[in-house]
Amino acid sequence: MWLLDSGASAHFTNNISDFIDYTPIAKSDRMPVKTAAHTIYVEGTGSVLLKHYIANKLITTRVNPVFYIPYMSTRLLSMCYVTVGTFARLEQRSLVRLTKQKGRSLVVSEC
Numbered sequence: 493m494w495l496l497d498s499g500a501s502a503h504f505t506n507n508i509s510d511f512i513d514y515t516p517i518a519k520s521d522r523m524p525v526k527t528a529a530h531t532i533y534v535e536g537t538g539s540v541l542l543k544h545y546i547a548n549k550l551i552t553t554r555v556n557p558v559f560y561i562p563y564m565s566t567r568l569l570s571m572c573y574v575t576v577g578t579f580a581r582l583e584q585r586s587l588v589r590l591t592k593q594k595g596r597s598l599v600v601s602e603c
Contacts, residue, residue: 493567494542500570501525503558505540507567514538514560525561536560 504525508514514536517523522533539556555569 494569495566496571497568498571500568500572503540503555503569504534504561504564505558505567506560506562506564508536508560508562510540510558510567511536511538511560512541512554523559525559532561532563534559534561 505511515538516536517534522535524531524533537557537559539554540558542553542555544551544553
């Protein structure tokens, strides 16, 4: 399961088997990511395929880049990089609105 996170700076997974392509990052080049408790490091990057529904139709979407951090407790999708029906980088201070049935807003976030 992936969590949609309005505070995530990028997409992250803790499961290397999620990747359809993957590039490890040399230990000396690993990027630090601060959590509430400590600092963890990105060990690689690549693409994943996510299956989801749009208008009752199952769609597969390629998400890239996704960062691999094995010590995270869950997978995160950055809300600031997600739009309904497609995953794309949005400009800063964009309004993201996820809706379901009759246009009722489920989530609204300004990034």
